[in-house]
């Protein structure tokens with residue numbers, strides 16, 4: 157398959173592994189901050205072919221996983237309001253809140269619908285003018301521009317019963333917060349390809365300047381990841397820290413200015429709660445004043461109490477890169493994809509789900 161098989165070439169992969177083994181002399185821990193990387197690393201057995209002194213750890217890159225319990229509780233509260241249709245991407249339906257989930261609310265009669273795009277939610281709003289249709293806006297810089305575009309489209313089409321509950325997250329502030337926390341032992345970052353398609357390379361420069369950690373923006377095929385790791389190794393061996401783009405076929409240094417413009421038109425950065433990381437300044441997206449009519453939080457009373465993580469669940473520590481799922485006493489015992497205790501087991505991009513599916517541990 158064009159554009160796929162050439163990035164899975166076994167001979168080239170073996171050469172990259174040899175290059176890494178030949179050049180890497182220093183112990184290194186690289187964090188992937190994207191759930192798609194987590195899954196790809198497992199699926200292609202990348203860990204197994206690296207020298208033992210190079211470790212790969214997972215970080216807060218799964219949008220469902222980093223959504224705070226409080227935000228799930230808000231979605232549940234919304235679903236219980238008569239006349240509201242809640243629309244969302246698939247994985248969110250199963251994530252447990254403090255005492256319910258959207259799946260449970262749906263089974264009790266709430267109108268919760270899975271959509272494949274934000275424009276589907278606008279369409280549902282058009283078809284149901286007597287109801288309020290709320291889209292749950294989760295995800296990083298990759299999906300947030302599409303949500304902004306749907307808001308602009310709804311405004312242009314006069315769809316005034318479409319609302320968004322914005323729980324979006326911005327990745328670079330989370331990297332900053334992780335490193336500022338002081339308990340993360342990491343040598344460099346495997347930066348997410350699809351987020352970087354939108355934001356470009358510049359936002360990672362802060363990580364390099366403040367913490368002297370190499371950053372390489374990588375694609376998701378095995379050769380992308382191996383070449384990206386080789387580039388990180390080169391920086392470590394040379395004692396350098398800079399932002400590099402391995403995923404050049406998709407990522408431009410300046411990102412996607414059109415997507416950033418529409419994002420900036422509708423939303424502005426705000427402080428946001430992350431599961432496991434707490435409140436991170438300027439890491440979320442709130443509606444700008446001109447678009448507040450689309451803000452579900454401004455329309456409904458969605459105040460909910462702060463709630464702790466599920467008992468025994470280590471999702472917070474896993475998202476901070478200080479534990480792996482194997483360190484969680486519930487892993488494979490009480491917690492599995494059929495009966496997930498925490499969000500890292502729910503999402504297909506969650507670290508616990510990836511360990512469950514692909515790891516022999």
Ligand code: SF4
Pocket residue numbers: 468469470471474481484485486487488491492496497498499500501502508
């Ligand atoms: Fe939470 Fe389950 Fe992962 Fe443990 S295995 S951290 S309970 S999601």
